[in-house]
Amino acid sequence: MRHAVASAQNVENTSIAVTDLFKICNHCERLRKKDLGVRIPRPLGNGPSRFIPEKEILQVSKVDSRTQSIFEDAFAALGRLDNISLVMGFHPQYLESFLRTQHYLLQMDGPLPLHYRHYIGIMAAARHQCSYLVNLHVNDFLQVGGDAKWLNGLGEAPQKLQQLGELNKILAHRPWLITKEHMEALLKAEEHSWSLAELIHAVVLLTHYHSLASFTFGCGITPEIHCDGGHTFRPPSLSQYCVCDIANGNGHANQHDDQLDDQDMCGEVEVLMERMKQLQECRDDEEASQEEMATRFEREKTESMLVVTSEDEECVPSRDISRHFEDPSYGYKDFSRRGEHVPTFRAQDYSWEDHGYSLVNRLYPDVGQMLDEKFQMAYNLTYNTMATHKDVDTSMLRRAIWNYIHCMFGIRYDDYDYGEINQLLDRSFKIYIKTMVCSPEKTTKRMYESFWRQFQHSEKVHVNLLLMEARMQAELLYALRAITRYMT
Amino acid sequence: MEKMSRVTTALSSNTISGKTMFCHLDAPANAISVCRDASQVVVAGRNIFKIYTIEEEQFVEKLNLRVGRKPSLNFSCADVMWHQMEENLLATAATNGAVVTWNLGKPSRNKQDQLFTEHKRTVNKVCFHPTEVYMLLSGSQDGLMKCFDLRKKESVSTFSGQSESVRDVQFSMKDFTFAASFENGNVQLWDIRRPDRYERMFTAHTGPVFCCDWHPDDRGWLATGGRDKMVKVWDMTTNRAKEIYCVQTIASVARVKWRPEKRFHLATCSMMVDHNIYVWDIRRPFIPFATFEEHKDVTTGIVWRHQHDPYFLLSGSKDSTLYQHMFKDATRPVDKANPEGLCFGLMGDLAFAAKESLINSDTNRKPYPGGDRRNPLFFFKKTDPTEQFAHVSSALTIYQTGLDSNNMDWFVSTAQRYLLTGKPFAELCDHNAKVARELKRPQVSTTWTMLRIMFSDPANLPAAGLNHSLSKLGSLPLMNSFSLKEMGSGLASESRLERGKGDSRQDNIHLETGNSHISNNNEENEETEGSDGPAECMFGDAELDDDDLYSMDHENQAEEQEYTLPQEGFQLRHEIVDNPSAPEHFQQDKADSPHVSGNEAEVPCLTPIESFSLISISQPLFTHHLPASFFCPIVREMLSYYAEQGDVQMAVSVLIVLGEKIRREIDDLTQEHWYMSYIDMLQRFELWNVSNEVIKLSTCSAITCLNQTSTTLHINCSNCKRPMSSKGWMCDRCHQCASICAVCHHVVKGLFVWCQGCSHGGHLEHIMNWLKSSAHCPAGCGHMCEYT
Secondary structure (H helix, E strand, O other), X not given: OHHHHXXXXXXXXXXXXXXXXXXXXXXXXXXXXXXXXXXXXXXXXXXXXXXXXHHHOOOHHHOOHHHHHHHHHHHHHHOOOOHHHXXXXXXXXXXHHHHHHHHHHHHOOOOOOHHHHHHHHHHHHHHOOOHHHHHHHHHHHHHOOOXXXXXXXXXXXXXXXXXXXXXXXXXXXXXXXXXXXXXXXXXXXXXXXXXXXXXXXXXXXXXHHHHHHHHHHHOOEOOOOOOOOOEEOOOOOOOOOOHHHHHHOOOHHHHHHHHHHHHHOOOHHHHHHHHHHHHHHHOOOOOOOHHHHHHHHHHHHHHHHHOOOOOOOOOOOOHHHXXXXXXXXXXXXXXXOOOOOOOOEEOOOOOHHHHHHHHHHHXXXXXXXXXXXXXXXXXXXXXXXXXXXXXXXXXXXHHHHHHHHHHHOOEEOOOOOOHHHHHHOOXXXXXXXXXXXXXXXXXXXHHHHHOOOOOOHHHHHHHHHHHHHHHHHHHHHHHHHHHHHHHO | OOOOOOOOOOOOHHHOOOOXXXXXXXXXXXXXXXXXXXXXXXXXXXXXXXXXXXXXXXXXXXXXXXXXXXXXXXXXXXXXXXXXXXXXXXXXXXXXXXXXXXXXXXXXOOOEEEEEXXXXXXXXXXXXXXXXXXXXXXXXXXXXXEEEEOOOOOEEEEXXXXXXXXXXXXXXXXXXXXEEEEOOOEEEEEEOOOOOOOOEEEEOOXXXXXXXXXXXXXXXXXXXXXXXXXXXXXXXXXXXXXXXXXEEOOOOEXXXXXXXXXXXXXXXXXXXXXXXEEEEEOOOOOOOOEEEOOOOOOEEEEEEEXXXXXXXXXXXXXXXXXXXXXXXXXXXXXXXXXXXXXXXOOOOOEEEEEEHHHHHOOOOOOOOOOHHHOOOEEEEOOOXXXXXXXXXXXXXXXXXXXXXXXXXXXXXXXXXXXXXXXXXXXXXXXXXXXXXXXXXXXXXXXXXXXXXXXXXXXXXXXXXXXXXXXXXXXXXXOOOHXXXXXXXXXXXXXXXXXXXXXXXXXXXXXXXXXXXXXXXXXXXXXXXXOOHXXXXXXXXXXXXXXXXXXXXXXXXXXXXXXXXXXXXXXXXXXXXHHHHHHHHHHHHHHHHOOOOOOHHHHHHHOOHHHHHHHHHHHHHHHOOOOOHHHHHHHHHHHHXXXXXXXOXXXXXXXXXXXXXXXXXXXXXXXXXXXXXXXXXXXXXXXXXXHHHHHHHHOOOHHHHHHHHOXXXXXOEOOOOOOEXXXXXXEOOOOOOEOOEOOXXXXXXXXXXXXXXXXXXXXXXXXXXXXXXXXXXXXXXXXXXXXXX
């Protein structure tokens, strides 16, 4: 391991050497010219994220020592520092917990063989057409000795994994439909059956990658340079822009627009803070009646349905990825539809802290603890700032976001007034949340930009972390509840 | 609260009667509580809130408190408590954060009395003060505890734990303190009159503490149960909360309740997975005292029916049933548990634990002289008439195989001296045969030699074999009658040697759990004198093991056959390996050379001429006509035989040396099993290098990956002496490079070598170069560095 750490520094050194040879695009600080006749791949993306200007993202060489060491550990463990980690680097405490969990899930002792784990990751990410994660794990899958034939489609994979397809599908889009029969089908399938421990491992992996796909789209993570779509051999254009500007619409003009918008929306943060304050104060005064509370949840639930997710573009899944899953038409259907009535999931009856944790930790030791820490980290993470304001108690806002996501999955907290959500989350933000959580592949840059315009990118990443963890927990709760029911 | 009146009569326990019975509820229960006179029970859950009367034969629904067309969330109860002084008064904790009191004396259908909506989050627990009628305490998810005076409309005081959600609150029996348990593992002690800060706080569990309960009689004993699957009992009377008992359960502990009238008993039920209710004797934490296994889903509420009757337990469950359990109907796991334990030690010692009564009832005792070698320890148990565990104490007996512990030396030196790789096959076999022979293991030695003959390349063998035997004249017995003879005699001498060590040392240790003290008086000594009784069972031949009977004469009197059977009990000793095949050799031995005795036998037998003649016979037999694969089935059987006999060392060594020649003949699982056993033994003898070599040479993927795990070596910083966590060469704390090369003064990031005398060092390469020119330390400390 010591050698691996050393090479992190070598990377830096070589990058210095390279800059001597090439000119650098003055906008995106990327290499522009090359005249040596060697076909050198250039990154297509503009930094780790399409949404966040590269200069906003922490430079690996300039981060504080703590983040630095987390990055180094990640590099040592994986042999790469992926764009997800770079973007999460805004929140080093969380990143640490995230990487530890992911590392444990993928590499440490566990009931599933290594190539299965990556394949399950591919299955889960493919469900959301997340080519970024699929490509990443296709590489890993082959590296740990996976059979390349499996990658031709789920049909080529062992029967055991094929059976997981159904669970994957439901879990990704309509987790509330999971019943113990689904679990039973997996656990009692003759020679292809899963053991309970394997199933828990698989479920944790599936939910992890579903939600990570949400994050990937929500933050517009760009492909890694070594993956498909991450690089090009085309020579850079001769104009003063480099290709990346045009490809991603990240030119100067665009930025100018943003500034104009900022002036329009300048009161946004203040309004939000004012509302939080009001809610804090008047909560004790006017107590909503019980009926009122119940209807508020229903209203929020139905309203979340009305939030239109797809903007104009229809995203066609590329054939390349859709082969990893079946039934591409199956997507998120709103929880509260007329016709099919699914009972509301009461958070008090099956909570992560009391029930989910115990089940996971029993069947897959240590993972329960890690997930618990990760959820708590995401839920409690705060810097007490909002945009430019300091010393703000954001707990209300965070709870509203968390509960709103659980609400979309039909999970209700008895002790929460869902009226707060309406006060705190505006429409564009709701659109973003809904898109990201339910059909992340449709997230666009415009959605990302149109909510909370005055907030910093790091805060938007923070929101993304919340969304991701809340989604993971929601899916996990449904799956674990079904397993518990199977067991009793 | 109009007609509140104190009910003071405490019923004597014999007025309660009944049987194990249950009734179906309409919905899962979250909590139950019983009224003071033990005649009624209230069941509360998300969709249920009913009172049942407990009759002789059945539960009868008496009242449904869940009224109204569309019941509000106030009816969705997380907890319920029946007032222990006022029989009409109940309190519930609602999942929406409300605390509600109910007055059964109300004439209307809706018995709701007061509603407190001060908590912002779910209320997890409500608790009435045991003696103060109007005092009610609540603990909530929002981290606050509130104390209500039922005569007022709002709370009189609020306690902020300054930590996470409150999971349980419990008033102490007699005074004004209460305990609160938290989701982050803390337990706090508060005085109800001082809401500003807690009196004491300590961390009781890792992860949430789901429940706590004060001991009804012992003031200051608090039982806590947590998600970490433990029940702990704390003594709160001392300055620091002291953990006095700990029970490890198999699932997270949801509720804990002390059993009335039984000082050391408590009942638990779990939050998940496990549906049973256990009653533990905390002094015996490894096995439940009693178990109730009726529920089909997790038990959510348990309560002893009457506070002075230990024989009735009520429980509610998620499976929508309410049970009354009779203690006499409980399962007693201890009756099914195996009370005997048996284990082999590394050196072939044997430990045997059994019920004391079993050992004592042995009538075949003999006085055991030579007390100097015994060291009996008595953990002595005071018999407590109220004690209900059947066999609390057991005796532990240790049988030692020999006086000196070197009877596994052969294993160690064999492991160290065997060559498994790095030379041509024939040489390896010869070397190993020599090692075995020097260690007086002729059969093993012969096996190696035979293997060499069988598997050596036919083309090369004549020359190689001949040269070899020539070079080691007389030292390499090959297969003929002489070698058999030698083997027989060798065995005989070994067996006799073994007899010499064959007395057994016995320690009788009486163990008991719980409060114990050690006594060492003579009367007790006598009780255990006869512990060689069990020894007889083990050895089959008791007199051999008795010290006083032992004399040199035995050596001659003992029949060979006698050694073979009993010694099979010890798998680790090589003698056994040889023995089963020994008898026939002995016969031969006796027939052929009755004069042979002792170790000298080898020497006269092996003359150069004999060896020569042997080779000339054996070569035509094997080398030219039979392919190596012909022997594979035999070798396979031979390996299985060795493994069966416990000499897995031989099996694995042959497997490695033969390599491809034999590997396909034996299925992978068996191979893996052998490797694992051998590696395990090597590691128990701390032969790390050998074990690693075996791992490296094995071809099973499951074995080779063994040395891929836990390859991290943790080191401490040379400056601040604290562990370096992230990088091996840079200390996080003192920000210094920990390992600097004394030659080039750069940080060493790869292999670092240092002198153990002066602890200076550096890059391996640099130090090597330096030492070529100078013997002194490159750091200039003047030390004459020594490297091996």
